Amino acid sequence: MVGGYAGKFLEIDLTSQKISETRFPNEILRQYIGGRGLGTRILWDRLGSKWEEIDPLGPENLFLALTGPLTGYFHGARICITGKSPQSNGIIGSTVSGEFPIELKCAGWDGIIISGRAEEPIYLLIDNEDVQIKNAKHMWQKDGKTTLRILIKEVREELGKRYAKHGVLKEPGILYNGPAGDNCVRVAAVLQKWSHAAGYGGYGAVMGSKNLKAIVAKGTGPLPAVAYPEKLEKLLEKYENVVLSEERDRVRRWGTGYAGYEVGADRSSEPIRNWQEEWHDEKSIGGPRFDLRYWVKRYWGDYGCAITCMKLAVVKAGPYKGAITDNPDYELEAYLGPNLGVFDAGGIIYLSSLIDELGISGINGGNLLAFTAELFEKGILTKDDLDGLEPKWGDVDSLAELAKRITNRKGRYFNILAEGTYRAALKISELKGINVLPYAVHVKGVEVGAHGIRSDEDYTHDICYACSVQGGDHTSTVRDAYDDMNTVFHDSAVYCAVIAWGGGLDGLDWEFLKSITGWNITQEEWKKELSHRIIHIQRAAELLGGPDLRWNPSKDDDNPPRFYEPLPSGPFKGSFISKEVIEKRKQEYYEAIGWDRNGIPKSDVLKRLNLQDVDKALEKIR
């Protein structure tokens, strides 16, 4: 077996309850690596021929949870969740940190492929080779913290019996969804711990549609053997010297939470009141303010991570007493803070804690709440429409209630909103006879991350979301069809991208790949060939789309309408990116990556990459 891989993937059909194992040829692994890359290949192989007909929330969709060869070795363990996305109808690779992938690999599995739909709520218990489907009725509709508490207790009791002679085992790794996922809310996340979420893609809803509440894994074996162990140990040391250097002190000390103030005040690229503005000078939020009042652990990490950008926040007094979450990190700080008109750290922690408990993605869900609040502000959605609720900017209680009602889908408009920002915007436009699409800040059904493009001061520029096969995902933005392929590597080798930030790694992650797998894959080969295969398949899936929505590149490879409104305030007042610039950059990107003028992957490019099947599938839309 290739180093770093356990060698087999767990295959479960929930309809027939059949459990089996699958192996992939080394050549496929070398080409697609794992996580997002391999997931894309698996989805295309199995669903590609009927992609448009597959309902992401139907039993025919697949739910994939895949590790990569770097998972567990390159510090910052993650797992990649994918499937046909109920947000984009394409494929989104969505990663989440935590120890679940470590347990899974130690149990002898590289990943899990789930098809079908269970008749009743269930969870999967993976104990090394032994895999069982267990009843989850007693945790269905339960919030995240309760679900986790029940599972840890229940599974530890069972494993305690099985391993009585061994002594006390460490707790298992747990991947789960909250009530939002149970109710197939399209902004539902897949979670680990309390506040670690695979948010983009809406895969919590896919779990819910399969009646799958959680996957629990316990592995007592070692991580899979690697090709060059001595080299790996040296690399680990080298790597630690880089990430523990003083240059990373700020991100270690305050996580990404330092940015809540900075991104708004300095770069004018932070969402405020549904992106009506992107500048603020509110010193009430930002890392140090959270730190002094609320952080009970200033360095909180997942398996192997020395950076520990997570921090544990607890509100111990006042109206939000009892709220527990991470930092929040920048994205949630912004999306559940300024973007909702909330500039109070305690309130942001409360909303973040709640959103985690409901199993909603903080970014996608925060975007949806703000969209709703703006429609309320504009009088398009009324108190009557919202069954007496008045979601106002900065009103933490009403916004929290809004999140709860969307989660439960009870009430006509809450049920509509549970379809996510874009789908809700389409429906509300139809019902109200008013075009509300200008207020939907999404790209191809995926709510945009908390980094604006109008000031051009952030790392996010012009077409970074518009041309991304992951839509509004801020962790996988595009630029030149070459250097931007690094993010595809993070998601495919499956390790934390935060660690790769800040430079100084100088290709160290590629050396890890080599010493773990023994493959001599150069950055050049990845950026020009291997990653492009993944992107082309993701693009094909995205363009084929369906069944409810299809994307047209000439219209949909674009920014949200709001990004064409000049910034109304701050040092970059008046700034925006023109349609002409976007159109020019779009065509440059198409050319660089090998798509035709209509944004469809070119036949000769696909053939050169041996993607004849993808080429054939695209014939119908050329």
Add this chain to the structure above:
Amino acid sequence: MVRKVAAERKLWISRDYLKCSGCRRCEIACSLHHEGQIWPEASRIRVFMLVPGVEIPHFCAQCREYYCVNACPFEALSVDEKTSAVIVDKNKCTACGACIKACPGKIPHIHPKENYALICDLCKGDPKCVKACEKAGFNALRLVKEFPSIHRSLFARTPEDLTCDVAENLYAEKAEEVI
């Protein structure tokens, strides 16, 4: 009453659960050193996380009473004179579990693939877990040289027991709800 005082200073790893980041690099360092592989369940130090945020590095407390050593029916356990660590003789150990039963903290555990108990041996006086922790500046683990104190046995507690205390410290009255 005669108070027993140890004759010389011995090594001990002091632990601060509140400072543990949960990075588990101690497990990585330990298992790489002892097993040549990253192997969480074969690590002599294991970080339990029964509640998120409450990370408990769990490893031998070297109680002055050495309950485990005294309980071993096969004389497989001994105390290293230099370090005061418990040393497991793999050849004599039968994985009978008497040491686990005797330990107030249920700290020893059986190797997942082989037939002997795993107990921290202080890496012959140079514990790799401490180095990993100190390198990152967490200092949840620190190597100290001190006269073996009766205080050590206060750390021989089960992960569940320690979790309750630390959870209350972090989460106050919310702790009851989440455990």
